[in-house]
Amino acid sequence: MTFDPALMLDLVGVFFFAVSGSLLAARKGFDLVGSVLLGSMVGLGGGVVRDIVLNTGPPVAFTNPVYLAPPLLAAVIVYFMPRNIERSSRLLLTFDAGGLALFCITGALKALNAGMNPVAALLLGVTTAVGGGILRDVTANEVPRLFDPKDLYAIPAFVGAGLATALWNLGWFNLVTGTLSAAVVFSLRMLSLRFGWHAPLAARSWVRPRFRRG
Amino acid sequence: MTFDPALMLDLVGVFFFAVSGSLLAARKGFDLVGSVLLGSMVGLGGGVVRDIVLNTGPPVAFTNPVYLAPPLLAAVIVYFMPRNIERSSRLLLTFDAGGLALFCITGALKALNAGMNPVAALLLGVTTAVGGGILRDVTANEVPRLFDPKDLYAIPAFVGAGLATALWNLGWFNLVTGTLSAAVVFSLRMLSLRFGWHAPLAARSWVRPRFRRG
Amino acid sequence: MTFDPALMLDLVGVFFFAVSGSLLAARKGFDLVGSVLLGSMVGLGGGVVRDIVLNTGPPVAFTNPVYLAPPLLAAVIVYFMPRNIERSSRLLLTFDAGGLALFCITGALKALNAGMNPVAALLLGVTTAVGGGILRDVTANEVPRLFDPKDLYAIPAFVGAGLATALWNLGWFNLVTGTLSAAVVFSLRMLSLRFGWHAPLAARSWVRPRFRRG
Numbered sequence: 010m011t012f013d014p015a016l017m018l019d020l021v022g023v024f025f026f027a028v029s030g031s032l033l034a035a036r037k038g039f040d041l042v043g044s045v046l047l048g049s050m051v052g053l054g055g056g057v058v059r060d061i062v063l064n065t066g067p068p069v070a071f072t073n074p075v076y077l078a079p080p081l082l083a084a085v086i087v088y089f090m091p092r093n094i095e096r097s098s099r100l101l102l103t104f105d106a107g108g109l110a111l112f113c114i115t116g117a118l119k120a121l122n123a124g125m126n127p128v129a130a131l132l133l134g135v136t137t138a139v140g141g142g143i144l145r146d147v148t149a150n151e152v153p154r155l156f157d158p159k160d161l162y163a164i165p166a167f168v169g170a171g172l173a174t175a176l177w178n179l180g181w182f183n184l185v186t187g188t189l190s191a192a193v194v195f196s197l198r199m200l201s202l203r204f205g206w207h208a209p210l211a212a213r214s215w216v217r218p219r220f221r222r223g
Numbered sequence: 224m225t226f227d228p229a230l231m232l233d234l235v236g237v238f239f240f241a242v243s244g245s246l247l248a249a250r251k252g253f254d255l256v257g258s259v260l261l262g263s264m265v266g267l268g269g270g271v272v273r274d275i276v277l278n279t280g281p282p283v284a285f286t287n288p289v290y291l292a293p294p295l296l297a298a299v300i301v302y303f304m305p306r307n308i309e310r311s312s313r314l315l316l317t318f319d320a321g322g323l324a325l326f327c328i329t330g331a332l333k334a335l336n337a338g339m340n341p342v343a344a345l346l347l348g349v350t351t352a353v354g355g356g357i358l359r360d361v362t363a364n365e366v367p368r369l370f371d372p373k374d375l376y377a378i379p380a381f382v383g384a385g386l387a388t389a390l391w392n393l394g395w396f397n398l399v400t401g402t403l404s405a406a407v408v409f410s411l412r413m414l415s416l417r418f419g420w421h422a423p424l425a426a427r428s429w430v431r432p433r434f435r436r437g
Numbered sequence: 438m439t440f441d442p443a444l445m446l447d448l449v450g451v452f453f454f455a456v457s458g459s460l461l462a463a464r465k466g467f468d469l470v471g472s473v474l475l476g477s478m479v480g481l482g483g484g485v486v487r488d489i490v491l492n493t494g495p496p497v498a499f500t501n502p503v504y505l506a507p508p509l510l511a512a513v514i515v516y517f518m519p520r521n522i523e524r525s526s527r528l529l530l531t532f533d534a535g536g537l538a539l540f541c542i543t544g545a546l547k548a549l550n551a552g553m554n555p556v557a558a559l560l561l562g563v564t565t566a567v568g569g570g571i572l573r574d575v576t577a578n579e580v581p582r583l584f585d586p587k588d589l590y591a592i593p594a595f596v597g598a599g600l601a602t603a604l605w606n607l608g609w610f611n612l613v614t615g616t617l618s619a620a621v622v623f624s625l626r627m628l629s630l631r632f633g634w635h636a637p638l639a640a641r642s643w644v645r646p647r648f649r650r651g
Contacts, residue, residue: 044639
């Protein structure tokens with residue numbers, strides 16, 4: 010097996026999302042098996058949807074067993090976390106942001122390598138990035154974090170997928186520019202959480218956010 | 224690009240469903256990005272599932288950028304709606320019925336054109352029609368409207384998919400008969416809402432409906 | 438149509454899961470159409486996901502109309518059930534266990550016959566087995582039963598998929614060994630319910646289960 014930068018970024022993204030899934034499993038009182046399964050759904054779900062849409066054969070998460078390592082590792086790490094750290098929702102959001110940052114890049118890249126047009130690559134990058142989190146939150150019976158109007162979630166993913174698509178078309182995509190793009194997405198997401206950057210509400214006539222989770 | 228009646232009906236259906244999604248996003252207090260995304264999931268979700276089941280290449284919603292226009296338009300329209308109109312659940316149900324009416328027709332048609340047998344075309348028409356609404360309601364953490372026992376939802380879709388399949392096999396399917404079939408489905412759905420037409424409950428022994436949303 | 442043991446086991450599994458779906462539909466106050474649809478989603482959903490992942494053409498649930506018989510039969514049976522039987526959650530769990538037992542076997546078998554590697558077959562067996570139940574519970578707006586930490590759900594499915602994969606690779610898979618493997622899975626699941634066998638929680642630091650359904 011030769012070193013493949015795209016595979017490595019993808020596996021790190023799987024790990025980040027899987028940690029967010031296992032942290033949610035812990036908070037919800039699921040067991041260790043549920044932790045591995047929820048981590049796998051979050052970490053691998055977006056990529057499975059992407060591969061099914063690309064329609065180029067069975068999703069890589071099923072055919073390449075190396076994709077099982079990050080969710081297992083994540084479940085073990087969360088299992089041994091001290092209680093006060095594990096309950097912090099900041100930690101869950103940070104790992105979620107890491108997964109988001111990497112998956113919008115690798116998702117767009119896979120779509121481009123499969124011959125999709127730039128718009129389709131942009132959409133698939135965003136779908137890959139937000140898909141796992143939607144699966145996680147819907148499965149745990151919560152309104153997806155994606156729809157929380159108090160910060161930015163999809164916009165950073167659009168930025169990242171757009172950067173990846175542009176870099177790839179210019180022939181400038183490599184491990185360095187890919188990692189930098191992911192860093193931009195991660196920063197944008199975390200800054201929006203820190204400073205409450207948000208988009209306008211879906212209806213002009215609403216005065217205050219009425220968003221309720223769960 | 225030549226004029227394609229099936230594409231036009233499909234895009235109108237996407238728009239109707241997308242409006243229902245954006246209206247729900249407004250009511251739930253999501254932001255404008257969430258409105259576009261939920262509208263896209265409702266409007267494009269059923270078709271994506273259909274195309275994945277047909278297994279004839281990447282779903283058209285990803286490869287043909289014209290499919291992005293209806294959800295964007297729907298989100299903008301809902302954004303500028305006056306508050307009293309936008310809060311009306313009748314409006315949401317009407318647009319939902321429009322999407323249902325068109326998608327059971329176009330879904331069955333796409334399946335027939337892809338070489339599926341009539342039963343499969345019927346099932347895929349219904350799946351396309353109800354799929355987006357299930358995604359919308361599950362994502363917004365509500366019990367799918369499809370399961371509300373106080374009116375008819377799936378039965379009109381079966382009627383429409385059956386009409387489309389029959390017309391296609393008789394060689395009579397065209398823009399006029401297709402639109403008429405959609406009008407039948409729409410009327411049936413709206414009349415069932417107006418007059419409370421409903422099917423028997425799932426269990427004979429239950430005396431009264433106990434359906435709770437959310 | 439010649440006798441096909443794999444098809445027969447698959448149809449029995451669809452029936453078991455469909456009964457669990459129709460029982461939930463009855464309890465939730467859905468109507469008879471909703472009962473058929475929820476039964477179909479539970480009974481056919483896992484297999485549809487499996488076939489989409491295998492990417493070998495349209496899912497068999499759409500192309501072979503015989504797959505519609507079990508959900509219809511299940512909805513009729515539940516409709517005529519006396520109230521006290523139908524409300525028993527033990528009955529729902531027993532049928533669910535039957536579906537789980539058969540689907541982890543038939544799912545792994547289909548994957549192996551499609552040329553997947555043993556690890557992928559194991560994963561697909563488990564995905565097929567738990568997929569329908571996740572769809573059922575998420576659609577009915579409940580936390581999936583899979584994540585209930587008070588008994589074992591995924592572990593029996595892993596055992597069954599592992600047994601099927603091993604038997605197939607040894608050339609020993611047939612109707613007898615397949616049925617025996619399913620019996621092992623069913624027994625393991627039912628015994629875990631009876632005696633409260635469970636896995637460790639997702640986080641070591643939690644003292645008591647805090648699992649809440651719904």
